[in-house]
Every structure is written in C-alpha cells, then in structure tokens.
Amino acid sequence: MNTSGIVRIVRIVRIALSVVVVVSMSALVLLGLVVAPPDRFQGDAQRLMYLHVPAAWVAYLAFATTSLMSALYLWHRTRRRRWDRLAAASAELGVLFTVLTLALGSLWGRPVWGVWWTWDARLITTTVLLFLYVGYLAIRRIPASEEVRARRNAIAALVAFVDVPVVHFSVVWWRTLHQQATVVTPELDPQIEGAMAAALLVGVLAFTALFFRLLWARYELAVHVDRLDADVVADAVRRRRATATDSVLQEVSA
Amino acid sequence: MTDAAFVTTGWLGTGVVVAAYGLMIRFRHHRVRRRTHPTTGGAS
Numbered sequence: 494m495n496t497s498g499i500v501r502i503v504r505i506v507r508i509a510l511s512v513v514v515v516v517s518m519s520a521l522v523l524l525g526l527v528v529a530p531p532d533r534f535q536g537d538a539q540r541l542m543y544l545h546v547p548a549a550w551v552a553y554l555a556f557a558t559t560s561l562m563s564a565l566y567l568w569h570r571t572r573r574r575r576w577d578r579l580a581a582a583s584a585e586l587g588v589l590f591t592v593l594t595l596a597l598g599s600l601w602g603r604p605v606w607g608v609w610w611t612w613d614a615r616l617i618t619t620t621v622l623l624f625l626y627v628g629y630l631a632i633r634r635i636p637a638s639e640e641v642r643a644r645r646n647a648i649a650a651l652v653a654f655v656d657v658p659v660v661h662f663s664v665v666w667w668r669t670l671h672q673q674a675t676v677v678t679p680e681l682d683p684q685i686e687g688a689m690a691a692a693l694l695v696g697v698l699a700f701t702a703l704f705f706r707l708l709w710a711r712y713e714l715a716v717h718v719d720r721l722d723a724d725v726v727a728d729a730v731r732r733r734r735a736t737a738t739d740s741v742l743q744e745v746s747a
Numbered sequence: 748m749t750d751a752a753f754v755t756t757g758w759l760g761t762g763v764v765v766a767a768y769g770l771m772i773r774f775r776h777h778r779v780r781r782r783t784h785p786t787t788g789g790a791s
Contacts, residue, residue, distance in 0.1 A: 541753065544758065604750050710769070711772055717783060
C-alpha cells in the first residue's frame with residue numbers, strides 16, 4: 494500500500510474514533526443523568542460514580558500504557574523514539590484522569606461520607622500515584638541527551654507503576670472507608686445491574702475511547718514539537734558554522 | 748449544597764477540564780505547525 498493510502502486509512506480511523514467518543518459520551522449523559530434511577534441510599538450523588546469509576550479505569554489504563562511503552566523502549570530489540578513519546582503522552586493523560594478521579598471522589602464523598610477528604614488507604618495510595626507520575630513528568634524535563642533521558646524516563650515509569658496494583662488492592666488489603674469493588678469483584682460477581690450497570694459500562698467505554706483519541710492528539714503534538722526542536726538545533730548549528738567560516742575567511746584575507 | 752449541586756459541579760467540571768485539555772493540545776499543535784510550515788499558516 495502506498496503512503497497516500499495509509500494516510501487516508503489513518504484519517505478514517507481518527508474520524509471514526511472521534512465519532513465513537515461523541516456518541517458514547519452523549520449516551521453516557523443520557524444514561525447517567527436521565528435513565529439510571531437514584532441510588533436507594535446515596536440518592537442522586539451516586540450519579541458521580543458514572544464519571545469517577547471510568548476516570549479511575551482510564552488512569553490505570555494510561556499508566557499501564559506508559560509502562561508498556563517504557564518496557565518496549567528499554568528492550569534493545571524494540572527501542573524506538575516513538576515508545577518514549579507515547580509513554581510521556583499517556584502519563585500526562587494518566588495524571589489528568591487521576592486528578593479527575595480524586596476531585597470526583599471528593600465531590601461524592603462530601604454528601605455521602607460527610608467529608609471532602611479522609612485518610613483512607615485508597616485515597617492515600619491514589620494521591621501517591623498522582624505524585625509519582627507528576628514526578629515522572631518532572632524527570633522528563635531534566636536536560637540530558639535524548640537517549641539517556643528516554644532510558645531514565647522508562648525506568649522511572651516502571652518504578653512508578655508499582656503503585657497501581659497497590660491502589661487497586663488497597664480496599665482488600667486494608668480496612669477502608671472506600672467501598673469494595675462493585676464490578677470486578679474477587680468472586681467475579683458484579684454487585685450492580687440494570688440501568689446503573691449500563692451507565693457504568695457506557696461510561697467506561699466512552700472514557701476509554703476518549704483516552705485513545707486524546708493520546709493520539711498528544712502523540713502527534715509530541716512528534717511535531719520534536720521535529721521543531723530538531724529544526725531549531727540544526728538551524729543554530731548551521732548559523733554557527735557560517736559565522737565560524739566567515740571569521741576564518743576574514744583572518745585569511747587579512 | 749444539595750446532591751444535585753454536587754452532581755452538576757462534577758459533570759460540568761469534568762466536561763470543562765477535558766475540553767480545556769483537548770483545546771490546549773489543539774492550540775499548541777496549531778502553533779507548532781505554524782512554526783514548522785510558516786508559508787502555509789499552519790495548514791498541512
């Protein structure tokens with residue numbers, strides 16, 4: 494297949510993904526705010542769960558993607574610059590969705606638990622996860638050669654990922670105020686059904702599609718920024734060489 | 748605050764944050780393209 498054919502397919506896939514995001518998000522709004530009934534105990538505050546749970550899922554997915562891309566970069570046979578870019582783009586999205594997870598959980602906690610924040614194992618480990626990946630993004634900005642920086646980033650991403658299973662199993666390992674798993678239970682027996690389950694499922698689907706669409710856009714931006722940086726460096730080297738050549742010629746003619 | 752106020756804040760806030768992030772990427776993308784393709788004004 495020639496290049497224009499590939500470009501056309503990529504464009505179609507991108508448009509299709511955007512359509513899936515718009516349609517699934519619209520369905521989520523309808524199901525989460527209109528169709529799903531209020532919870533028997535939590536009332537309408539339960540409707541925040543249709544965003545909180547998908548946001549948490551996407552944060553896990555984003556950090557898992559960052560780890561996978563980092564591992565691909567570290568393995569010498571699959572080492573490509575694109576894995577480092579994808580890892581960075583995914584980590585940035587993971588941070589965004591972790592912030593949303595914590596903010597939505599806090600908004601839900603105030604009417605249901607009576608507090609905005611409590612020193613609960615799930616909340617603490619999630620906050621630690623957020624700081625670990627903010628640290629990862631900060632490490633990425635430390636100057637070094639491209640290869641050294643990418644390898645350092647990859648190792649940092651794999652270390653940070655250790656906290657993801659700790660976050661997930663924190664409600665099992667410690668006695669917490671945060672509720673236990675509702676859908677993916679240890680007995681694989683979902684504790685939710687009907688319109689509520691449908692809203693949650695559509696929410697997970699919509700947020701997953703949104704994650705991949707944003708990842709795509711963020712990756713493309715990273716490619717262009719790297720290209721621009723390379724152009725700036727090449728231009729500076731060219732001007733420096735031209736200046737050096739001019740001064741040598743002046744010395745010779747003098 | 749009522750439950751409805753918490754729900755409205757959460758849903759609207761999520762929409763605003765995600766939209767702002769998407770627009771930020773689009774704006775930066777456009778700015779970078781304008782610098783790498785100065786003659787086309789950023790168009791590909």
